[in-house]
Amino acid sequence: MEEYRLELKNVSKNFGEVQALENVNFQLGRNEVVGLLGDNGAGKSTLIKIITGYYRPTSGEILFNGQKVDHLTVSKARQLGVETVYQERALAELQTLWRNIFLGRELANRGGFLKVSMMRQETHRLMTQSMGFTSSAVSPESRVGTFSGGEKQGVAIVRALYFDAEIIILDEPTMGLSLNETAKLVNFVRDIKRAGKSAIFIDHNVLHVYNVADRVVVIDRGRIAGQFLTKDINLDTLMEKMVRVANTGSLD
Amino acid sequence: MSSQPNGVTSAASQPYKPTFRLGRFFRAYGTQLGILGVFFTLWFIFIVSAPETFLSPQIYYAFMSTVPFFGMMAIPLTMVVIAGEMDLSFPSIMAMGMVSFILTYAATTSVALSFITALITGVFIGWLNGVIIVKFGIPSLVATIGTQFFWRGAVLVLSQGKSGSLIFIKESLLRPSLVGKISNEFPMQMLWFITIAILGWVLLNRHKFGAHTYLIGDNVKSAELMGINTGRTRIMLFMLIGLVSAFAGVVASFHVAFFWPSLGEGYLLSTLASVFLGGTSVFGGTGTILGTFIGAFIIGAIQAATVAVGLTGFWTQLIYGLIIVLSVIMHTYLRKRME
Numbered sequence: 001m002e003e004y005r006l007e008l009k010n011v012s013k014n015f016g017e018v019q020a021l022e023n024v025n026f027q028l029g030r031n032e033v034v035g036l037l038g039d040n041g042a043g044k045s046t047l048i049k050i051i052t053g054y055y056r057p058t059s060g061e062i063l064f065n066g067q068k069v070d071h072l073t074v075s076k077a078r079q080l081g082v083e084t085v086y087q088e089r090a091l092a093e094l095q096t097l098w099r100n101i102f103l104g105r106e107l108a109n110r111g112g113f114l115k116v117s118m119m120r121q122e123t124h125r126l127m128t129q130s131m132g133f134t135s136s137a138v139s140p141e142s143r144v145g146t147f148s149g150g151e152k153q154g155v156a157i158v159r160a161l162y163f164d165a166e167i168i169i170l171d172e173p174t175m176g177l178s179l180n181e182t183a184k185l186v187n188f189v190r191d192i193k194r195a196g197k198s199a200i201f202i203d204h205n206v207l208h209v210y211n212v213a214d215r216v217v218v219i220d221r222g223r224i225a226g227q228f229l230t231k232d233i234n235l236d237t238l239m240e241k242m243v244r245v246a247n248t249g250s251l252d
Numbered sequence: 253m254s255s256q257p258n259g260v261t262s263a264a265s266q267p268y269k270p271t272f273r274l275g276r277f278f279r280a281y282g283t284q285l286g287i288l289g290v291f292f293t294l295w296f297i298f299i300v301s302a303p304e305t306f307l308s309p310q311i312y313y314a315f316m317s318t319v320p321f322f323g324m325m326a327i328p329l330t331m332v333v334i335a336g337e338m339d340l341s342f343p344s345i346m347a348m349g350m351v352s353f354i355l356t357y358a359a360t361t362s363v364a365l366s367f368i369t370a371l372i373t374g375v376f377i378g379w380l381n382g383v384i385i386v387k388f389g390i391p392s393l394v395a396t397i398g399t400q401f402f403w404r405g406a407v408l409v410l411s412q413g414k415s416g417s418l419i420f421i422k423e424s425l426l427r428p429s430l431v432g433k434i435s436n437e438f439p440m441q442m443l444w445f446i447t448i449a450i451l452g453w454v455l456l457n458r459h460k461f462g463a464h465t466y467l468i469g470d471n472v473k474s475a476e477l478m479g480i481n482t483g484r485t486r487i488m489l490f491m492l493i494g495l496v497s498a499f500a501g502v503v504a505s506f507h508v509a510f511f512w513p514s515l516g517e518g519y520l521l522s523t524l525a526s527v528f529l530g531g532t533s534v535f536g537g538t539g540t541i542l543g544t545f546i547g548a549f550i551i552g553a554i555q556a557a558t559v560a561v562g563l564t565g566f567w568t569q570l571i572y573g574l575i576i577v578l579s580v581i582m583h584t585y586l587r588k589r590m591e
Contacts, residue, residue: 052477053479054476054477073479075479078479084477086477088473088474089474090471090477091474092466092467092470092471092474092537093470093471094466094537094538095470095537099463099466103467103474103475103478104464104479105478106463108459112459113454113459114458114463116458124268140268141280
């Protein structure tokens, strides 16, 4: 049997009285793009934050490449190759661009002293090659708070890619983006697939998810309501099922 | 390895050469330029109003002798404020360190050992502050008001409120190395202040620890999502200010070779004022060591200047207040302009 890149077994998460996730079983294959769909408050973000190590599950197991991982933390997940582009982007807006690119994983020597010029060089390279910043007003020394929404998203994405991620999670990445920026983003997800990596793509917009995902997982009220391979289902049927699940809690 | 950068596409690109642009320079260094402007303006006013005082070197040696006592603590306090926290307990740490010093000396008659015990006491109190704030989630402003009273109380209980001579340190080599004078003019405590400021700058701007400090003050949620141990960093910041406060307590007491149980009480506001005058944001995320360093000297000069220009000492606080409020307004305005 082929082992999964990432697998969640019977994962539940409670916040006090509220059960955000209930016995969730989720798999992400090698070189697979999975779209995660669900209404607001369905538990998508909670599921993501469990995978990234930000939340601990109340019960259940997390497996990376078939190996069970206990006490997953954010830094452990990053070491295992999980990179996330968060809905809230997780940028430090008062800090410079180069500091944001290397946030939490600064290039440093053994004593912890920063390799500042190396980080500036790398940031400059990423800016011109991957982020498409050509304006001379933007430099590695620019403060991220002065950037537009799309530019900030670019920073968050490039940061995720720089560190050789195996699993890239995109949490509502199209939020606040222009049409042009959204198109770029969809291409970017296709690039992930082409590069042989895996991705989890979360979005409100069924169309965006349908266009890039190999498989769609529908979450409703903390449970997995169902999943479909995008090649086996057409967009209209998927839309119908989404509406039905929001109203009745059942796909059929 | 996922933590290693991938350099696949690096060959083709032009290396980054920082180009000098005036606008960018002002945006990046606005805060420092602002405080330098305030500094030189005040200096000019002082020289014009009291030339005989401010054109003689004596007054500057006097500043270098007294400013370091609170200026040293303003350096780690700057880092604490950048991380979005506050510490009001450092004056009590100064005194508690000295109590440990005296108790250890009574037991061992070793000045060196007593000095080390004082520093350990400072680090311990700082650690305790940090643990209370991080593990119980209590706002640092409130927690350190509490610990400030507690440790001042401990000083009073242990010393029975009595002050005492430290004449025994005259024999020790530690005295000339902490508060001696180089060629009979330049005070050693100034050298320590400069050393602490440089170490503080390196830690804040060229070390991971400083990068994480800025990040926590800027956006603590992002810091956590990016896997930074925000609790440990904050506890270490409080340990750092504890260490420097205990050190400053020893230096200030050695200077007069006397221990007062009220040691440090006079330094609370001047230390805080140095930090905020220097342009460190009350909201966290921005601030500089250079700003604080200059801020400390402005605070130190105001008192001497008010008297030298012919006003009575009663004016000092009024002028303090005015300059602090105006500077904070200036810094807030500059910061808005930068965005």
